[in-house]
Amino acid sequence: MKLSDAEQAMLDGSHGRATQKAMELLVRYAEALGAQRFVETTNVAGVPGSATPFLQQHYAKSGGSYAAIFSHFDLDSDELLDVPQAVTHTCHLQSGYDPQNWKLLGAKPEAFELAQGSEQFIKDRGVEILKTCTPYLVGNVPRFGEHCAWMESSAVVYCNSVLGARTNTEGRESTSAAMLTGRIPDWGFHCDDYRHGSHLIEVDFPVESVMDWGMLGYFIGAAVGERIPVLRGRYAVPDLIRHKHFGAAAASSGGVEMYHLVGVTPEAATEEAAFGGGSPVQTIHYGVEQRRRVYQDLNSGASDSNVDFVMLGCPHAAIEQLREAARLLESKHISANCNLWIFTSRTVKAEAEREGIVRTIRAAGGAVLTDTCSAIGQAVPPGTKVVALDSAKQTHYLPAIMGIQAWFGTTSECIDAAITGRWRGELR
């Protein structure tokens, strides 16, 4: 590997042991990838220092402290280190507990206290506590071409595709090391050639609604796997909520980290630009029949039309989505047999409180929750058997994780299910 003088100095220990260990980890990682050098990153999004009872117990010999967890787990160092300040802009993504509603989510007090302690530990090191899978909705909007080190597949695909910033799907250890060094391997999506499209998707069915964008994403992820789809055809220019649901779905059924919408996304002014002058390895059509099959696939795990749980906000709800939920719930009340949880970020919830939206949702019997979701927090109301979801991503994960049935449909159908306790959704 070619290291700059500054990088060599970090590796030699001139910035302290923790920085040295972080650099050692990044060198091991870069060599594993086959990368030749690092890029400087000015935007890190990870989950530094997150403590769990398992990690605390495992590192009991080092005192089970937050520094022990950060040293041994985040930096994969056998030595206990003093953890310094972040040297580059770093935010904390989603975690497992809503600090205001952890009891509702069924968390144990010890686990919650541990999580609160790790939040303080990382806050003291200059990390922004965004606690959301949608940093781009709450002020962390990387500029075009900015080298980022982000975790969270739905945020990664948004960062690359919609913003034209550059990130691979990083992990906890690489983002924590980047936080202390401002470096990440120059590999994959940091390189121009890697960002060109591979598959052409002809969108024959007019895609407009949020649900339709989610289904299209779920179809494409399964069809292209880890490759880069280029879409053209019959779609209206999507807003950021549609991008959010499309990308999250494509990153769940497959491993899509970047997509191009011809004439819409910043690196796809033309189809030729999207493919970097090359030609597609395959052309795939999405029409009425493909749409019907995706819908069936997403709903294949459900048979009981009695719905006892509705979960919205995957990825975390934007303010417009909370407004829509409140509008649908105005002067209504959810069924006594059903719970409604809507997940968002702390920042968006604060705005929703100012607008009176949280009050409306609460008056209808629903809850607006932050920091986590049912899949990440592994939390559903006790006794839940059947959930209704408006997110293809959550439909992909939640039934498998929690062993429950899941219906997939529009936000409006989900709210209707919360009010009536019955699933009445259908493909329109």
Add this chain to the structure above:
Amino acid sequence: MSGTVLTDRIITLTGRKVVGGVAEGEALVTRDTISGWGGVNPMTGVILETRHELRGQSFKDKILVFPGAKGSSGWSVVFHMSRLAGAAPRAMVFNEMTTKVALGAVVMRCPSVTDLDQDPLEVIDTGDWVRVDADAGTVQVRKRAAV
């Protein structure tokens, strides 16, 4: 593995070191990519993913031979935890390089190789005895055959 026996037939594949070290053991081979978070129980190494061909089987102490990683960015955390829990594979042999599998192999401290001169999914079967010398970039496969 009843009714089968290890033969003297040895095949050597050559590739690139991902993480150094030497390990040997019984191969566990899959043609399905592997999800970390939500797809594996890190405490036991058991594959959980619905519709995965290895669902219910553990990679603990095996030589894991697979196409590559997919899914959540929590891949490295889950495989890292499997090392702490003593449920990690002894070595990994895979085809497709991604940031997920690279970081996971590093923090698992697991001898790993990729870019092999023959497709390991074609050459290696579950139950074969495999020796991975990641420093040399070689994979020696002692085939198992029916008796």
